[in-house]
Amino acid sequence: MSTRLLVRRAVSTTFVLLGAAIVLLPFVWMLSVSLKPADEIFTREIAFLPTRFEWSNYVEAFTAVDLTRYLMNGVVVCVGILVFQILLAVPCAYALTQRRFRARTLVFGMVLAGLLVPYHVTAIPIFLGLAQLRLLDTYTALILPFVASVFGMFLFRQFFAQIPSDLFEAARVDGLSETAIVWRIAFPLAWPAATAFAVFSVTAHWNDLFWPLIATSDRALATPPRGIVYFNDQESGSDVGPLMAAAAVVTAPLVIGFLLAQRAFTQGLAAGGLKG
Amino acid sequence: MRRLSRAGRDALTDLWLAGPATVMMIVLIFVPVAIVALLSFTDYQFGARSFRFVGLENYTTLFTDPIGRRAVTNTLLYVAVVIPFSMGLALLVAMALHEMATWSRMLSNVLRAAYFLPVAATLVAMALAWQMLLHPSIGLFNAVLSHLGFPRQDLLSDRGLVLYTLAAIGIWQTIGYNMVLFLAGLAAIPRHLYEAAEVDGADRPWERFWTVTWPMLGPTTLFVAVITATQSFRVFETVATLTDGGPAFASETLVYALYREGFVYFKAGYASAITMVFFAFVLALTLLQFRILERRVHYK
Amino acid sequence: MMALREVTRRFGETAVLHGISLEVAEGSFTSLLGPSGCGKSTTLRIMAGLDRPTTGRVLMDGRDVAELTPAERNVAMVFQSYALYPHLTVAQNIALPLAMRRMSRLERLPGLDRLLPSARAKRADQARRVASIAEMLGIEDLLQRKPGQLSGGQKQRVAVGRALVRDPSIFLLDEPLSNLDATLRVQMRAELAALHRRTEKSFVYVTHDQVEAMSMSDRVAVVLGGRIAQVGAPRDLYERPENRAVAAFIGAQPINLLDVAFAPGESSGPFAALAPRTASTTPLPARATVGIRPEHLVPAPGGAVRARLEAVEYLGAEVLLHLRADDGQALRALAPGDYAPPAPGSEIALAFEPRHVHVFDATSGARLALGLERAAA
Numbered sequence: 047m048s049t050r051l052l053v054r055r056a057v058s059t060t061f062v063l064l065g066a067a068i069v070l071l072p073f074v075w076m077l078s079v080s081l082k083p084a085d086e087i088f089t090r091e092i093a094f095l096p097t098r099f100e101w102s103n104y105v106e107a108f109t110a111v112d113l114t115r116y117l118m119n120g121v122v123v124c125v126g127i128l129v130f131q132i133l134l135a136v137p138c139a140y141a142l143t144q145r146r147f148r149a150r151t152l153v154f155g156m157v158l159a160g161l162l163v164p165y166h167v168t169a170i171p172i173f174l175g176l177a178q179l180r181l182l183d184t185y186t187a188l189i190l191p192f193v194a195s196v197f198g199m200f201l202f203r204q205f206f207a208q209i210p211s212d213l214f215e216a217a218r219v220d221g222l223s224e225t226a227i228v229w230r231i232a233f234p235l236a237w238p239a240a241t242a243f244a245v246f247s248v249t250a251h252w253n254d255l256f257w258p259l260i261a262t263s264d265r266a267l268a269t270p271p272r273g274i275v276y277f278n279d280q281e282s283g284s285d286v287g288p289l290m291a292a293a294a295v296v297t298a299p300l301v302i303g304f305l306l307a308q309r310a311f312t313q314g315l316a317a318g319g320l321k322g
Numbered sequence: 323m324r325r326l327s328r329a330g331r332d333a334l335t336d337l338w339l340a341g342p343a344t345v346m347m348i349v350l351i352f353v354p355v356a357i358v359a360l361l362s363f364t365d366y367q368f369g370a371r372s373f374r375f376v377g378l379e380n381y382t383t384l385f386t387d388p389i390g391r392r393a394v395t396n397t398l399l400y401v402a403v404v405i406p407f408s409m410g411l412a413l414l415v416a417m418a419l420h421e422m423a424t425w426s427r428m429l430s431n432v433l434r435a436a437y438f439l440p441v442a443a444t445l446v447a448m449a450l451a452w453q454m455l456l457h458p459s460i461g462l463f464n465a466v467l468s469h470l471g472f473p474r475q476d477l478l479s480d481r482g483l484v485l486y487t488l489a490a491i492g493i494w495q496t497i498g499y500n501m502v503l504f505l506a507g508l509a510a511i512p513r514h515l516y517e518a519a520e521v522d523g524a525d526r527p528w529e530r531f532w533t534v535t536w537p538m539l540g541p542t543t544l545f546v547a548v549i550t551a552t553q554s555f556r557v558f559e560t561v562a563t564l565t566d567g568g569p570a571f572a573s574e575t576l577v578y579a580l581y582r583e584g585f586v587y588f589k590a591g592y593a594s595a596i597t598m599v600f601f602a603f604v605l606a607l608t609l610l611q612f613r614i615l616e617r618r619v620h621y622k
Numbered sequence: 623m624m625a626l627r628e629v630t631r632r633f634g635e636t637a638v639l640h641g642i643s644l645e646v647a648e649g650s651f652t653s654l655l656g657p658s659g660c661g662k663s664t665t666l667r668i669m670a671g672l673d674r675p676t677t678g679r680v681l682m683d684g685r686d687v688a689e690l691t692p693a694e695r696n697v698a699m700v701f702q703s704y705a706l707y708p709h710l711t712v713a714q715n716i717a718l719p720l721a722m723r724r725m726s727r728l729e730r731l732p733g734l735d736r737l738l739p740s741a742r743a744k745r746a747d748q749a750r751r752v753a754s755i756a757e758m759l760g761i762e763d764l765l766q767r768k769p770g771q772l773s774g775g776q777k778q779r780v781a782v783g784r785a786l787v788r789d790p791s792i793f794l795l796d797e798p799l800s801n802l803d804a805t806l807r808v809q810m811r812a813e814l815a816a817l818h819r820r821t822e823k824s825f826v827y828v829t830h831d832q833v834e835a836m837s838m839s840d841r842v843a844v845v846l847g848g849r850i851a852q853v854g855a856p857r858d859l860y861e862r863p864e865n866r867a868v869a870a871f872i873g874a875q876p877i878n879l880l881d882v883a884f885a886p887g888e889s890s891g892p893f894a895a896l897a898p899r900t901a902s903t904t905p906l907p908a909r910a911t912v913g914i915r916p917e918h919l920v921p922a923p924g925g926a927v928r929a930r931l932e933a934v935e936y937l938g939a940e941v942l943l944h945l946r947a948d949d950g951q952a953l954r955a956l957a958p959g960d961y962a963p964p965a966p967g968s969e970i971a972l973a974f975e976p977r978h979v980h981v982f983d984a985t986s987g988a989r990l991a992l993g994l995e996r997a998a999a
Contacts (some may be wrong), residue, residue, distance in 0.1 A: 047419035054527065055425070058418040062730070065415055066436040069494060073439065076451035090467040147336040153344050160351045161966035162340055162608050164556060167601045170361065170584055171354035172593055174368070194346035215672050221693035221722035224335045234709040253444045255559045256577070271446035275563060278450060290454060293447035297436055304442040308435055314439055316502050319377050328674075328689045 076297075080104065087286055107277075110285065113292055115266065115272030120296075121270055123188045124248045129192035131247060132240070139202030144214050148227045158205070161198030166256060169264035173260055187261040188269065192251065198243050201317065204291070205239040206232060245307075245314025249300055270296040288311035348602075361594035368588035380595030392571045393579040394599070396485055400575060401554040403489040404496065408550050409543070411493070413502030417499070417535070420508045434505070436489055438498035445495060449563040452491050453478065478564055481572040488560050488573055496553060500546050507542030513536065548611040576600040623648045623823065624669060624792055629678035631664055638664050638951040640848045641678070646792070651818050651836035653827045656845035657871070662828045663776040663796055665845065669826060670794050671695050682791070693722070698800055702797040704777045705771035706784075713752050716783045720748045723788055755783045775806045782817070792824045799834060811838055834873060836860070844868050862980075866911055866987035869980055875916045875942070880951050881984065882912045911995065916942065918978035919955040925973035929953050934963045936990035945970065 079087060080103050082096040107113050141147070142154050172191045173182070181187050209232070217227045233240070251269075258272040268276060274292050277285075304311040328333070364382055366373035384390035392452050396505060423430040440448060456463045458476040477487040524533045558577040561563055561567060567574040567582065576596060584593025624646040632641040639661045646652045653932045668680060671692040680687050687695050698719075706715050719743075721730060730742035754761045759779045769777060778798060785793055798814070799807045808972040815838045818825050829835050835842045836856040844859060851871075852864040852959040863869035869877050919927065921943070929945035936942075941961050945953040954974055957963070964970065981992040 055421075056420065062418045062422070062433055065411070066433050069437055069440060069497065071462075072448055072451040072455055072494075073443070075449075075455045081456055089460075092460065092462060094462065132600035134343040134346060137339040141339035141548065143337055145336055145339065147333070147340070149340075149344075150398055153340055156344065156347055156352070160347055161606055163351055164552075164601070164604055166556065166558075166580065167358060167597055168351060168354035169580075169599060172350065173585070174357075174590070175354075177368070191350055194343060194350045195336065196347060196351065199343060199347075210703055210705070212703045212705040213707065214697065214703045215670075215692075216541060216701055216784075217707075217718075218672060218801075219670060219692040219697060219699045220719035222718075224339060226722070231707060237709075249442060253446070253559075255446050255562060256581065259562065259581065268477075271444055271559070274447055275577055279562065286454065286460065289450060293444075293450045297444045297447045300442045300444065301439060304439065305435065306455055308438075311442055312438060312502055316506075317500065411902070 065206065073297075073301075076290050076294050080287060080294045082287060084287060100287070103291040106285070106288035107292040107295060110288055111273060111277045111280075111292065112265070113273065113295060116268050116270045117295070117299075119185075119188075119267060119273075120183060120252050120270040124251050126185065126189040127192045127251050128244055128247050130189065130242075131195040131198050134193060134300040135195055135198035135202055135243075136233050136236070137225070139199050139206055140223045140224075140232050141204045142199070143209075144211060144227075144232075145224075154203070157196045157199045160194075161200060165191070169257070169260055176261065183262050183267060188258060188267065191257065191261075195243075195247065198247070201239050201243050202236055205236045209235060240281045241310045242317050244315040245303075245311050246317060249311075249315060254302060327581045358594045358597050358601075362593055364425060364591045364594075366591040366594075367589050368584075373591065376591070380592045381599070383592065384595055384599060389571050390579070390596075393574045393576050393596070396572075396574055396597060397555060397576045397603075400485060400489050400492065400557055401551055403486065404492045404554045405550050407489075408493045408496045408500055409546055412497045412502050412546070413539075413543075414616070415497065416501045416504035416508060417531075420505060434501070437501050440495045446557040446563050448495070449491065449560045452494075452560075453564055456487065461561045479569055481569055484565055484569065484573045488557065488565070491560050492557060494556060496550055498548060499553075503546050503549070504539070507539045508535070511538045545611065548607055552604055552611070554606045555600065555607070574605075607619065623683055624826070625681040626665070626669070626675075627679040627681065629665070629668060629675040629680065631661070631668065631673065632676045636897045638848055639668075641676070642845075642848075642850055642853055644826050644843055644850060644853065647841075649822050649824055649899045650841055651815070651825045651827065651839045653829060653839040653842045654845050655829060655832055655835040655842050655871075658830055661848040662830075662845045666699075666794050666796055666826060666828045669792075670697050670699050672699075685732055688831070696788075696791045698784050698788070698790035698792070699794045700781045700796065700798045702800055704769075704781040704798075704801075706777055708769050711766050712761065712772070712783075713749075713756075713782050715769065715780055716755060716787050717748045719784060719788045720751065721745075723793055726746070748955075751787060752783075755787050758786075759783050760850075775810065778802060778810060786817075786821070790823070792826065793818075793821075794995070795825065795827045797829055798827075800829075800831070800852050807834075814838060836872075844871060846871065857992055862989070864989050866913065866982040869913045869982070873915055875954065875956065877913045877915050877980075878919065878953050879982075880912050880914075880947075880953070883901075883909050887918065906992075907983065909989070910990060910992070911982040911984050911987070913980040913982060914974055914978060916956040917956040918974050919953070919972050920974070921955065921957050921961065921970050922973035923971060925971035927953075927972040930969050931964060931966050931971065933966065943970070945972075 078095050081099045081101075083100040083102075086093065086096055109285075138153070142150060142157075142317065168191070176182050176187050176190075181190070208285040213231065214227055217231050222230060222306075254269070255273060255275065258267075258269045259275075262268065262272065265276060274289070274296055277289055277292055358617055363375050363377060364373045365376050365379075385394070417432045419434055422433070455461050455606070456472055456477045458479075463477075464474040477483050511534065515538065516530060519530050519533045522533075523531050556577055557575050558581065560571055561575055561578040562581070565573040567578050577600060580593050580596040580600060583589045583596060625645045626642050629639055629642045642661075642665055644652075644665075654665055658660045664673060668675050671687065671694075672681075674688065682695060688967060692699070707718070710718065725741060725744055729744065731739055740902065752765070753762070753954050756765055757783060761776060761779050761783065762778070764772060764776055769780070771782065778801075781798070795814075799810050802810060811834060814827075818838075818843060827835070827839060836859075839856060841853060842856055842859055845854045846867050852859060854862075854869045859868060859872050863872060866879065868881065917940075927947075928952075929947045931943060932946050933944040934941060935944070937959075939959045941957045941959060941963060943955045943957060943963060945955060953972075979994045981990045981994070982988060983990055
């Protein structure tokens with residue numbers, strides 16, 4: 047191996063290691079502060095890592111604010127959204143590829159057009175509608191606006207379009223109804239698309255602040271990001287440790303999920319880029 | 323009971339399969355878009371009993387009012403900063419990791435995961451972590467600054483710096499995503515092209531970059547640029563968590579303005595106009611993205 | 623019994639079937655034979671109920687089944703791609719049609735099927751049936767595998783098993799052997815024929831391979847350009863093709879088709895020494911196409927047909943002779959393997975039996991009731 051190549055590798059490796067250190071710095075600092083006792087946080091001699099680990103910040107985070115409740119709300123909202131999205135998107139995507147009906151092109155055109163609309167755009171009318179129906183400050187308000195995922199329909203449609211139609215015809219001959227074909231044949235086959243979509247959907251809605259900020263003012267309905275914003279707002283400067291602990295707890299599920307299932311996460315989130 | 327004809331049953335099946343999704347799509351996307359477009363020409367306020375059409379007044383306000391203009395220019399500036407840095411750094415990292423994979427696949431994968439971590443992480447929580455890191459008195463950043471003999475900086479309260487600080491967080495958050503796209507693009511370049519370039523005398527790394535890598539990455543780069551732009555246009559979480567658009571509207575952005583005017587001041591009409599301007603920007607970019615995609619993805 | 627009456631099918635502007643009428647007798651093995659794109663698969667899909675005719679009727683046991691779904695028609699179908707469900711095991715693949723037919727919606731619910739006694743009993747019954755089918759097809763050891771882990775021949779057997787399991791009224795097979803290698807194809811051919819004898823059901827078999835159609839079926843419908851060109855026993859198709867197109871399609875070696883003028887004084891070419899013989903009193907056409915298969919044209923001293931040898935292909939059992947008549951028309955003849963051909967360029971005399979000659983109308987291509995014999999000197 048030539049010296050030049052070695053030098054080049056050394057330089058590029060140093061560069062990416064340094065970059066990775068900067069990228070990871072906020073994570074490390076968050077954990078570090080969350081584990082520091084108060085006197086180590088508020089000091090002139092700031093240390094990178096705590097000298098002794100203090101779990102009390104985490105205890106405080108769960109008692110000072112209702113962190114458990116926020117996490118539970120996050121789960122309810124994410125699962126609720128995902129279930130409805132799949133219930134609507136999968137049959138529709140199946141119909142778009144495997145059935146011949148007159149409105150098919152129109153519906154697919156709507157899906158493509160829908161991809162162009164960021165959800166911020168529909169916020170005002172949907173807020174108005176929910177207010178009319180007296181549904182603001184409910185789980186419904188957090189779930190309902192997202193049940194029609196055009197991205198999901200698009201993703202599943204692209205997937206179903208690749209499955210040979212023989213398979214569905216065989217199922218028809220075997221006596222399966224169209225609904226049974228959707229859920230017993232098409233959906234299990236679309237598992238890769240479904241996991242990618244689930245990752246995309248759950249990440250988007252677990253991390254979302256915009257809509258919970260608009261649709262709810264009741265603290266009991268706060269999702270994790272909404273919850274820590276409450277915490278941050280009421281925090282007077284002394285609760286830094288618990289605040290970082292809460293932030294760490296909120297971030298943990300997705301980060302751990304990502305580390306355990308890197309492939310699925312990368313694919314799901316990369317696919318999400320298709321959405322406008 | 324009379325049995326429906328087969329054509330009738332088929333039509334019912336189609337309705338049952340595609341109907342619910344279509345109805346929800348209309349109710350939750352297309353009708354709201356029409357309403358918001360309509361509202362943008364009114365002076366409607368949430369809770370008001372009536373409203374009147376005011377023509378383009380909301381739009382002229384947005385582009386003449388200093389605060390409104392701040393939102394537009396700040397957003398454009400933010401996007402203009404994030405795109406080149408996020409993409410440039412992502413490309414450098416992707417090329418380094420791509421090369422690293424040839425001698426240590428494991429290290430390359432670990433670093434890849436590290437760079438991608440911010441994409442999956444909850445941005446609101448990470449924004450607070452950044453806030454702590456940059457804290458004027460108890461943050462690591464300022465501790466290091468003062469240790470090196472520089473004056474402390476309050477990056478999130480400084481009118482001149484706050485937008486760049488948010489952009490830095492934006493860059494931090496999007497590098498991993500762009501890196502993954504670039505890595506996919508790099509993996510798709512056939513090895514024999516490099517060998518051919520070497521035979522043709524391009525033996526320095528940067529020569530190979532300009533003769534093979536860059537032209538072959540062309541479509542990916544364009545795609546990444548548009549995605550980064552559409553994502554950056556939506557900057558909201560960091561603003562809402564860290565600055566509330568301040569100080570003195572120095573970090574006001576379009577989506578944050580839409581949120582504040584609409585849902586804090588309840589000026590639905592004006593907020594709708596902001597929405598429409600935001601939508602126009604994103605629409606233009608996304609249509610561009612579709613045109614690029616059309617060349618790469620084959621629709622059935 | 624299944625019957626098609628004047629079935630047409632159009633896809634937009636393109637007509638794929640132009641009035642297909644066909645009877646599939648109870649217990650028969652009928653093949654639809656034709657080149658790709660001739661409409662044979664569309665015909666099969668219309669029989670199955672997967673596709674609907676634009677006009678015309680589909681009858682089963684005399685009843686119009688246009689309004690019935692494939693499942694209601696109780697047809698079984700084997701697809702060219704086998705169409706096995708990749709996420710289910712072999713046993714589940716075979717059992718699925720049974721579960722769909724014999725169990726209520728409630729009993730089919732995942733989880734509940736383990737709790738309901740009725741569902742348990744039915745599941746056990748299905749398992750027995752699947753096991754007996756598997757034994758019959760020799761796939762007992764594969765029941766717990768997924769289709770992805772099977773070879774082509776094994777997939778083929780599973781697909782047949784899935785068709786077999788629920789006692790259908792008719793079996794529809796769409797090119798089921800075309801994805802297998804040659805050896806396996808011969809073996810599966812015998813197995814399918816045996817299966818047909820054992821089940822005594824009607825089989826409709828779509829293929830582009832005439833060896834498959836001829837060797838397995840008792841009736842073959844030759845489909846050409848969206849029409850049925852001829853229906854008959856394999857032997858009829860070979861020995862008495864109804865028209866020029868069928869004659870050209872059937873046969874391992876392409877048939878010789880030659881233009882012949884019958885008008886007195888005009889006759890030339892390889893058949894110059896021959897005259898038409900007819901039993902009827904219809905006037906003779908001035909021109910016709912004469913078909914004779916290479917295997918029926920053998921070198922014989924004093925043969926009536928004369929042509930010049932151009933090239934020789936030695937095939938082992940036979941020798942294929944490429945010849946040219948004095949009017950420029952090409953001819954092929956098959957000689958026995960031990961035939962010693964003369965040098966290229968020599969003229970050869972060839973003989974044939976009168977019953978092997980087919981005469982077709984020069985314009986319509988329809989078979990004419992004509993023979994050829996050596997002209998009286």
